[in-house]
Amino acid sequence: MAELTSRIGEGHLTVRPASAAAAQQRRTARLLPLDLHWSTEGIFVSEGYGDAADIPLGSRLLSINGEHGDTLLQELMSLVEHDGRIATGAMRECPGSCYAVLRHRRRGTESAFALIYAPPAGGTVHRTVGAHPMAERPRAPDRERRRAALEWLAPGLAYLEVPSFSNRVYRDAGTTFRDEMRHLFEELQRGRAERLILDLRENGGGSEPNESILFSFLVDTPLRKYRAVDARGQRISVASASGQIFETEVYDEDEIHFQRSAGDGRLTRLNVPPEGLMSHWAPSTPVFSGRLVVLAGGRTFSGAAELASMLHHVGRAVFVGEEVGGAHEGNTSGYSWPLVLPHSGVALGIPLLRFRFDWPGLPAGRGVRPHCDVPPSVDEIGVARDRAWRVARVIALQDWGTPDRAVCPPLASTGSPRTHRATGSTSAPRPGPRSRLFA
Incomplete structure (x- = not known):
């Protein structure tokens, strides 16, 4: 159903599995043992589990079972609501273990995954890792709703x-x-x-x-x-x-x-x-x-x-x-x-x-x-x-x-996040001469 509706290209049209089906998947499924960060710069490992726990964070994922980044992104977009042909919407709405969960729903159980990835230190690694129980993966936190x-x-x-x-x-x-x-x-x-x-x-x-x-x-x-x-x-x-x-x-x-x-x-x-x-x-x-x-x-x-x-x-x-x-x-x-x-x-x-x-x-x-x-x-x-x-x-x-x-x-x-220091204050600084900027 998600693959059908995603072709419409309307991000407000949502599809969710039955609660019983989602709970069953949580109890029994074994998943790709990677959390992923999707970007226009590539696909990167943000966390590894089980056999993949030693994969360096920030490694660029080049392929899974011979399927390269473009193919994996196309699959992601076929399973996530998005507007038109905008890939960034699917990328941001499917962080962490999201792709592993959706991949299992679409493909069923896969016992092993042949990975090719490039660690931050350089080089290219070819290795095969086993699936990891979904029940042992942390749940994604709810998005916090905050005021301005x-x-x-x-x-x-x-x-x-x-x-x-x-x-x-x-x-x-x-x-x-x-x-x-x-x-x-x-x-x-x-x-x-x-x-x-x-x-x-x-x-x-x-x-x-x-x-x-x-x-x-x-x-x-x-x-x-x-x-x-x-x-x-x-x-x-x-x-x-x-x-x-x-x-x-x-x-x-x-x-x-x-x-x-x-x-x-x-x-x-x-x-x-x-x-x-x-x-x-x-x-x-x-x-x-x-x-x-x-x-x-x-x-x-x-x-x-x-x-x-x-x-x-x-x-x-x-x-x-x-x-x-x-x-x-x-x-x-x-x-x-x-x-x-x-x-x-x-x-x-x-x-x-x-x-x-x-x-x-x-x-x-x-x-x-x-x-x-x-x-x-x-x-x-x-x-x-x-x-x-x-x-x-x-x-x-x-x-x-x-x-x-x-x-x-x-x-x-x-620079790094510490390069620029702000006041951290929500009160206004002492103003100097300023032009008229408000109507």
């Missing part, structure tokens, strides 16, 4: 991480996303920030229209964001081969009034407040207009990818990192219809709204690409101030006029 956080790195230079657009994160903290953004941008204004690094690398989206709210604090003029937002109809109904009917309604009784018939039973969103087809209807205050550097990558998805596309379209920022996980032309997302297949127990998450952006630009099925290509390194997994962060800091301190004039430094010149 602001840090001052130097006078006039700030770092803002926005790891989620989920309303629940802010509601649980007793606030709203808009109020939180207003507070943070007021702090930037008080500190007379003129350079800002915005980190969206862990932002997989969340609640509409939070991506547009953040955009409104970075760009004064409202933007026609969507060409259209469509639904197949108000009621979606499908029948199984046995005649069982599954159906759902798309809009509630309030939202249906903001739609109009587009023919063939389809509904399309009216371009009227509060959301419509615009990024925003009125400016937010204060609006930061200084130099902006955006950290983005494969986990920058859904609403965060939409924000990246908006900023890219208006030429607002220098992008550092890797290709974002969401396609530039739009997506199918919004509301999700959870559907459990009656016999297998396979659980589908079916997106119900089609969003199409109102701009041309990138090749179909691709996301916003960085001005400075800095994929995550295997030896910096879990390091917040990794080489992409360090490159972003260098770029932020440059005096480029437009994003395409920024100069990407050689990666070796950015």
